[in-house]
Amino acid sequence: MDRLFDQRRYLIPFRSSLLPQIFTDTLVIGAGVAGLRAAISAAEHGEVIVLSKGDLKSTNTAWAQGGIAAVLGKDDSTESHVQDTLVAGAGLCEEDAVREVIENGPARLRELMGWGMRLDKNSEGELAVGREGGHSASRIVHTDGDATGRELQRCLSEKVRKTHGVRLFENCFALDLITPGSEPGSPVMGAITHHPKHGLQMIWAKATILASGGAGVLYRETTNPPQATADGLAMAYRAGASVADMAFVQFHPTTLYLPGAARWLITEAVRGEGAKLLDSSEHRFMLDVHPLAELAPRDVVSRAIVRQIAKQASAAGGSHVWLDCRSIRGFHDRFPGMTALLRKFDLDPAEDLIPVHPAAHYMVGGVMTDLSGRSDVPGLYAIGESAALGLHGANRLASNSLLEGLVMGEIAGRTCAEMKQAGSSSRPAGWSVARPAPVSVVSDIRPSDQGELDLDDVRSSLRSAMWKNVGIERSGGKLRDVCDMLDFWARYTLDKIFDEPAGWEVQNLLLVGALVAHSAAWREESRGCHTRIDYPDSMPELAVHDCRRRGHGAVSTVPLRHAAGVRPRGALV
Template sequence: MNPLFDQRRYLIPFRSGLLPQIFTGVLVIGGGVAGLRAALAAAERGAEVILLTKGPFEQTATAWAQGGVAAALEPGDTFESHVQDTLTAGAGLCDRDVVQMVVEEGAERVRELFEWGMRVDAGDDGKPTPGIEGGHSARRIYHAGGDSTGAEIQRLLTERVRAHAAIRVFEKCFALDLVTPSDEPGSPVMGAITHHPRYGLQMIWARSTILASGGAGGVYRETTNPPQATADGLAMAYRAGAEIADAAFVQFHPTALYLAGAPRLLISEAIRGEGAHLVDTSGHRFMRDVHELGELAPRDVVSQAIVRQMHKQGGRHVWLDCRHIERFAERFPGIASRLKQFELDPQRDAIPVHPAAHYTIGGVRTDADGRTSVPGLYAAGEAACTGLHGANRLASNSLLEGLVFGDRAGRKATNGNGFTSGGGGAPSSPPVPIVSDIRPSDHAELDLADVRSSLRSAMWRNAGLVRNGPRLTDLAEMLGFWAKYTLDKIFDEPMGWETQNLLLAGAIIARSAAWREESRGCHVRDDCTGTDDAFCAHDAWRRGRDEPTRTPVGEALVS
């Protein structure tokens, strides 16, 4: 990775003492399921909380999530079955203790949602009716509105956060960087410098900071993620000295709508759970030749099978055949409505689909309570890497992870760090003065839109579904070139900051993928086609370090 990526500690120059000062006990960065649940957990334990979101709550990855939330609640289902399904999907890289904890506590967190008033899909008897999705051996996926589970969880948790007297919400507020008393990795996080379109730059000082800022799907040209998924949390954590683990693992959802000029609309796994078929250009159901679970195989298996089938037949997509599913529009109203915008009727037309970047499995390295390698900093949800997903995430475990780790991180963030039972732990004055001195660059300029477009295309082509060493080496050189003319600049608006974050995230992903000389889960290399026991470990990268820290599977990610 080009040394330029390790040289920039902050995105902008500033003097903390000259900016407006805001104080809180716990700062939560991110407004999806993990951030909302973390804010509630911290506030319930007496902390003063600020929750900031980059965009509106309706634009989080949680709000966009069509699939359900997995929990072993039904008679005949067991925690152990859910654990085993997760371990199988994770291809040998899951930490079993973490999986066990999430499955068991997750059941309680889902019951909690039901008690709080989640509008879960139910049968005639009023009881929740779970479905089945890829990789699961039992019907344990709970949905809302057929294909609007994430939006319903977002609504429910957002309402509770807004109603809590101890939580202040800063909406449409961009977190530029985590602040530390020195630039050395390991220096404790004391809050963040943020930008609000109305109030400008602000210093938010906090005894504990929780990153729940989502993933890095925006680094790829083809993605199902919302536009604000630009790896901001991953990038700011890396600049602050936190370790980033398992970055090579990016999950590609098998079925995104593939139409020229159309966004890559996710076609929920729940549709395959209800019997939809994947067929090639000749109408052949090729997944039956690939895996005993057919279309319900784990996502990495299905995505790779689609790519192989396209290469074999020379097409640009395969087809998802839902025409035999009765009452499609009633069962999946959101998807049916969106498909109608493109004159597609799933009861009449097969849907053209192609894999797209969907979920960032790697992230800020944490332990089972969300603690990172940097004091004062916690992470939860897609921004974190906990050891739960291993090398490939099991369907519908992401909302579950956000609920469990959001709750755990929120509770842990209120332990110690100067918290008091009465005052919520907010500092009363700035702990230290912080100065970021960045000189204007004399280098030539590149158009930001061009850099962003080229970056996303290069990542898709060279660090996408199939990778190899030479291409990853070339990709690193491309990213270094763009970095030379982008990371040296000082920008004053989110487009520039996001582009700088995307470049850094792309470089981290490419470096991890080049290091991992094997194929495992959703990381596939055509020059290293099998798994290698030498890489049955978590790789963690930190600013200023050329080699990763290797943690064997099953050992604590953060000691």
Template sequence: MPELYQDTVLVIGSGIAGLSAALELAYLGLSVTVLTRADDAEDCNTHWAQGGIVYRGENDSAELLAQDIMAAGHGLNNPDYVAYLAARGPDYVRRLMMQQTRVDFDRNHKQQWLTCQEGAHSVARILHHKDATGQAIHKVLLAALRQHRNVSLMTHHTAIDLITPNHHSLDRRSVYQPTRVVGAYVLNQQNDQVMRMLAKHTVLASGGYGQLFLHSSNTAGARGDGIAMANRAGARIINTEYVQFHPTTLHKKGAPNFLISEALRGAGARLINAKGEFFMQHYSPEWQDLAPRDVVSRSIFKEMQRLNNDCVYLDLASYLQADAIKAKFPGIYQFCLQHDIDITRQPIPVTPAAHYACGGVWVNQHGMTDIQQLYAVGEVACTGLHGANRLASTSLLEGVVTGLDAARAIADNTDRVDFYDKQLIPPWQMNSMETADDVLIQHDVHRIQTIMWNYVGISRSSERLQRALRELRRLEDDIEQFYRNNRVSDALIGLRNAVRTAIIVTLAAWSNSHSIGCHYREE
């Protein structure tokens, strides 16, 4: 692989948003390179999404979907984008997943698409593939991408920083020009070489930052890489205080925080405390167990505090036959069984965990950031769709819509953009050939996660947030020095990005003194 690489579009990330963008660009005749830091492109949050994707059910309408999205987001959503996605989204799903590709969504006895209802949705409008919808979608899109000659997929490649001429160019007069992105410096993990990857357009599709917290449902790559890179490039970032904590992840010593889908509650499961008592009616009389995620997460948190327990329980076995549970939720059933929990016979111990970032890099309706030639799609971006909280199963839909729209905007603008003069972008300069101590990296990551969980988690206060800022800023000084004194690696890049993103999130939380949605201030 040459040290200098050039393609028309560079997509950083291989989840649903990145794949949707790359496929559409390829269909439109553009050449695309897709990067992922993972060993396997399937290693992303999309692949592990158990819940479904919003479609359109019977007696449903764009207006009704928009109302539900706005209600879940506590009215802080961008109403124009909500209306746009509610009107266009289902058609995008049909075109990409039922016509261009074939995703095997569940069907009823008439072989019609089976739509289900989830928390805070007014009607049944969610498409599923059992309890592994994300995996079903991701496998189909990834297979289509691998077959397309216009797309190159590179695993084991970690983006270090976006290349902006007014910062990186050898022509110092570039500082007078508007900021634009012309590619990225990228680490090839397999040979430890850093490449200049130049492109006319760069698309951030790197996902969220759930791994900043001690308990998270996210995969290892959700460490805020895209947010941090965009911030260093000067992009506008908004709404990062709104971190959605999924109310139900498996709580078992020695087991990961495996996601226990909201679809279980949609199928009738009830939350009970350690005494075996229902409790959601005390916190949300209207919605009870089907309340929006922020309400359920806080309710569980308060119930755990009230009884001094470290979890609550989700009882599905009392409301669904064993055969139906195994058929409808095979992935959850098998995973829990591996950890000695039979969900057909006993309640599941659950606790909240960081799940979804409602904020991110500001983009317009076409996925354009406020930096020229830089786009952002999916969870790393903020269209304003979610407002202060995300409605269940809208994330996969948003990934499709933002990905396709960004691709079309890029195709419309490609002829007006030239490649930047590659002679003006210098090769990456290694500061040191020393190898960073993995123990120190892991220790610092754990410090960030602990600070964020304790001080910037489900329940926040001014004093906790101020302490978090002090500790994170000191830690960032140490990490920056550590970064510059050692050879760059994927783990070191992730650590640097994690602390930068943690500070961005904490500053946003500290600046917003109003409790709303998934941002809860005890004051």
């Protein structure tokens, strides 16, 4: 796997010093909940540039439905939310991260409402709170039933546009992070970007915050929008940052399964309101699987569905199970977005069963950070879905990720602003905005002939291989096969020079797919959302983070902070 894991930089066939140079204090890569929230805080002291590779609506954030988990009511408590998160995380959460995010959640929500975010209210005029799987209390706030993400994205985008000192670069693709040398651990000093109109540009920054979202596109079946191609994870790895816990990919149990239609997520809140899962004989099979039936943790429900589909396939054929929402009163009012979508396919949830199937949903692993969002590379922060903060452990509790983006966005942005105010930075000595250090954006890999490469074919083959071999149920044999296969594909894909995002995305997907597959092969146990059929139990000695870092051998393990007795605010994990 050397070729995949030792890849350094994209080879840019010209001198970076000839490119346009842009300077800022903080560069935020990503304009979802985490990036936008970070930009607002960072702009309190200093200039900020925010990149989004599509428009501002093309984010996982904008697609979120169910809502934001936060302790708001008197019948709920911080401790209960903490315990639910720890249980879902299956022994791999960092408790200090869990407490940091959950304790700060209510303040971040109140702030959002102050900025004009609309949230649904109940008949008494109080915030309406829903319940989702794994939560022991109703604590999920939402907007227009199932359009929370859209409203959150709108609110934060408007706030950012009005924030002095923030420049938004839409449709601007970050190719790679700028480092003064190619040794792992060299400080990050911004990013090289590509804009369809302006071409390649160097953006120099004193601090760079990765908020580039998840990796759902790695899988043939995914709830994520097409932009979720793991670019940030790949860039951070190439720059020498540690990435951790990559085996943990959460699969959502219920996405609409209609050939030709996108895999629209059917929010867990629908099951929270009483929807049942039925097999092809209309038997409610979750009753045989878990005491919480349809509200069991997501990994349990996803596994039960794929096993049920396999049974059906061997009996009478079948590619999905059914979601029965017919008993939910007022479905149309509670879930107007879902109702409108189903109507397009001539389905009425009050009368029809809905075909559903699991799909890759959330990347739990990511760039390893401390409680301020700092990675182990100077100058580089990571927040939101691209980070591994330790909040989610081995499995994410529903609706905790928008919360994480809000809280960690504020913390990381504030940390950068405070650094700027104090006049300190993580820049290397001698770095000057007026005189950028010479940077050669080079690769260790010698370019092959350009040749013809069918990018669509590489992309779809990778997604199918990940779905079949690194999906909901995994085994050592299949994982080893896919690792070898990705290594082979890397030989003729990573040394090609591309001049557009489609090629760079495929290279990023290939690298991150390999990181996921290797982590899953290494983790010889089942834990949280990682299921090995050849190792069905959790192993106490594997309650550690598995980390990979370019140039540092195959894998290293990091003990949980609380297990090691460390209280690391501000220190690297």
